[in-house]
Amino acid sequence: MTPSRTSNAQRRPAHQKRSPRSLALTLGVTALLIVGGGLAYLLFQNTKNSGPLPLGSTLLPEDTSFSLTLTTESDAWDRLEEFDIPETRKAMEQLLTSFQTEVLAPHNLNFATDLQPWLKREMTTAILSPPVREEDILADQSQVWILPLRDLRQAQKFLTDRASTEGLEPVVHQGIEMWTSKAGTPDALTLALFDPEFLIATNDIPSMREMIDTIQTQKTLAAQERFQQAMAQIQRPNPFAQLYINLPANTSQIFEQEGRQIDQATLDRLQEFQGIGSTITLDDRGIQLTSISWLKTETEDRLNVSSNPSEAAKLLPEDTILMMAGDSFQQVWKDYQQGVETQLLLPFSPKGLQAEFQRLTGLNFEQQFLPWMTGDFASAIVPQSQENDQSAGFVFLTKTRDQTAADQALRSLESEMRSRYALQMSETRVNDRPVVIWRVPPNLPFASRGWLADKVLFFSVFTPLTERLTDPDQNSLAALSRFQAVTQSDLNPQSGKFFIDVPRLATLMQTSQFLPKLAPGYQKYAQEFEAVGGTSATPNRWSNRYDIHIQFRRK
Numbered sequence: 005m006t007p008s009r010t011s012n013a014q015r016r017p018a019h020q021k022r023s024p025r026s027l028a029l030t031l032g033v034t035a036l037l038i039v040g041g042g043l044a045y046l047l048f049q050n051t052k053n054s055g056p057l058p059l060g061s062t063l064l065p066e067d068t069s070f071s072l073t074l075t076t077e078s079d080a081w082d083r084l085e086e087f088d089i090p091e092t093r094k095a096m097e098q099l100l101t102s103f104q105t106e107v108l109a110p111h112n113l114n115f116a117t118d119l120q121p122w123l124k125r126e127m128t129t130a131i132l133s134p135p136v137r138e139e140d141i142l143a144d145q146s147q148v149w150i151l152p153l154r155d156l157r158q159a160q161k162f163l164t165d166r167a168s169t170e171g172l173e174p175v176v177h178q179g180i181e182m183w184t185s186k187a188g189t190p191d192a193l194t195l196a197l198f199d200p201e202f203l204i205a206t207n208d209i210p211s212m213r214e215m216i217d218t219i220q221t222q223k224t225l226a227a228q229e230r231f232q233q234a235m236a237q238i239q240r241p242n243p244f245a246q247l248y249i250n251l252p253a254n255t256s257q258i259f260e261q262e263g264r265q266i267d268q269a270t271l272d273r274l275q276e277f278q279g280i281g282s283t284i285t286l287d288d289r290g291i292q293l294t295s296i297s298w299l300k301t302e303t304e305d306r307l308n309v310s311s312n313p314s315e316a317a318k319l320l321p322e323d324t325i326l327m328m329a330g331d332s333f334q335q336v337w338k339d340y341q342q343g344v345e346t347q348l349l350l351p352f353s354p355k356g357l358q359a360e361f362q363r364l365t366g367l368n369f370e371q372q373f374l375p376w377m378t379g380d381f382a383s384a385i386v387p388q389s390q391e392n393d394q395s396a397g398f399v400f401l402t403k404t405r406d407q408t409a410a411d412q413a414l415r416s417l418e419s420e421m422r423s424r425y426a427l428q429m430s431e432t433r434v435n436d437r438p439v440v441i442w443r444v445p446p447n448l449p450f451a452s453r454g455w456l457a458d459k460v461l462f463f464s465v466f467t468p469l470t471e472r473l474t475d476p477d478q479n480s481l482a483a484l485s486r487f488q489a490v491t492q493s494d495l496n497p498q499s500g501k502f503f504i505d506v507p508r509l510a511t512l513m514q515t516s517q518f519l520p521k522l523a524p525g526y527q528k529y530a531q532e533f534e535a536v537g538g539t540s541a542t543p544n545r546w547s548n549r550y551d552i553h554i555q556f557r558r559k
Contacts, residue, residue: 060202073246075125080244087556132147149205289489294550298546312497313499325396326502328382328383367420396467397469400463401456403459428443
């Protein structure tokens with residue numbers, strides 16, 4: 005026995021047996037949540053002619069918290085009518101209509117009739133970082149809208165008319181004239197023309213002053229180091245939307261809103277990422293997000309460049325409900341220990357899992373398992389049969405270069421399972437593959453593990469999946485047309501892939517005792533998606549790339 009196992013055994017009464025369900029949850033979480041740097045959920049010169057940059061990035065302050073550019077082309081929005089997604093479309097349209105309802109409507113303005121005729125076919129909304137000066141704090145967040153002009157004369161006439169009808173007062177700051185509501189006016193509005201190209205609207209004067217100061221100093225978002233270099237990698241023709249998130253400004257807030265704890269070391273590491281950007285386009289199947297995240301230039305630590313793409317999808321059956329795969333299980337563990345931007349979407353704590361694994365098994369995961377998990381891997385949810393999703397189980401695959409060390413660790417684990425939980429182990433061969441079946445009294449299959457070709461270990465839990473995983477004649481997930489459609493990518497080399505059959509997973513989450521329940525209100529959206537898939541890559545030492553496809557249900 006190792007020292008850690010001995011000490012745990014000494015503290016445990018000899019007759020005490022822990023619940024197999026508790027063990028199953030930990031093993032299932034281990035298999036499902038440790039995924040490669042290839043997840044995606046959750047995405048991004050000083051002159052105005054500096055290339056295909058997001059609208060407004062040459063005007064917004066360098067510490068802008070968030071910006072979203074949307075097309076106002078009716079043809080683009082009409083394309084959404086091809087899909088049977090009423091709830092999703094309603095949510096997307098709210099992004100565009102918020103400007104109408106929050107800014108224009110209180111002043112008896114209509115975007116389509118009063119503004120759109122003299123504007124170009126896109127607009128940007130942005131949230132500025134909270135002001136430092138106490139006297140400028142009118143709200144927690146200041147929002148601005150950037151509207152590109154197509155007809156300067158009509159824009160000037162619009163300003164003159166609004167000044168007359170609304171009683172807007174002219175105020176000059178840094179040589180730029182802005183028109184603002186009188187002090188104390190509810191639904192305050194401030195407008196300004198920036199050169200001949202843009203109309204800026206905001207809900208408070210300090211935000212407009214900050215925008216003007218930014219123009220004067222040229223300390224813009226576009227001038228930020230690596231911003232142009234990063235965003236150039238994800239430019240696409242005719243984008244439906246472009247998104248930018250300032251990670252240092254939003255990390256803590258994201259964790260707080262979700263009620264998740266984060267240690268200071270992880271927070272510090274996440275602060276080294278500068279931003280996330282995404283270009284969103286429409287296609288015949290749904291939408292595609294071409295995304296990037298990048299480190300600050302002064303960051304000393306560097307990312308590990310992608311090496312070999314995972315082949316795990318070739319080993320899983322075609323009716324797999326969920327798959328997350330990466331090029332190195334060991335590297336993902338290390339990345340999450342240090343802090344990685346995917347933690348914002350995928351909450352996973354190596355420290356917590358290590359402690360729970362040792363509590364339940366008496367073994368040290370990092371010392372006895374992690375060293376040989378150096379190859380590509382996958383976590384998946386797979387049904388026991390094509391006719392019954394409700395009997396789905398968790399599967400974990402990992403490739404190793406040291407099968408001897410892996411077998412030793414697995415035998416130690418099985419020894420502990422026998423003594424702690426009275427599990428029964430039996431060795432057999434299934435489809436000519438060596439397999440160990442774990443059973444709980446009275447002789448019910450609970451888990452299995454075995455070896456596939458090329459030193460690939462499989463471990464399944466909750467339902468018997470051995471026959472399906474070892475069947476050489478099964479149709480694979482990799483050959484499924486839907487999987488190919490949502491994971492296609494030009495990224496090369498790749499570091500990971502993920503795939504979700506959304507309606508089936510949502511249904512399973514509502515009934516499974518081992519999966520979290522889908523949050524209230526999200527079921528209606530899940531039923532409008534056919535599938536979500538993505539591919540990730542680390543093309544250099546300072547950025548991660550993600551291609552994500554969302555396939556909608558068609559009418």
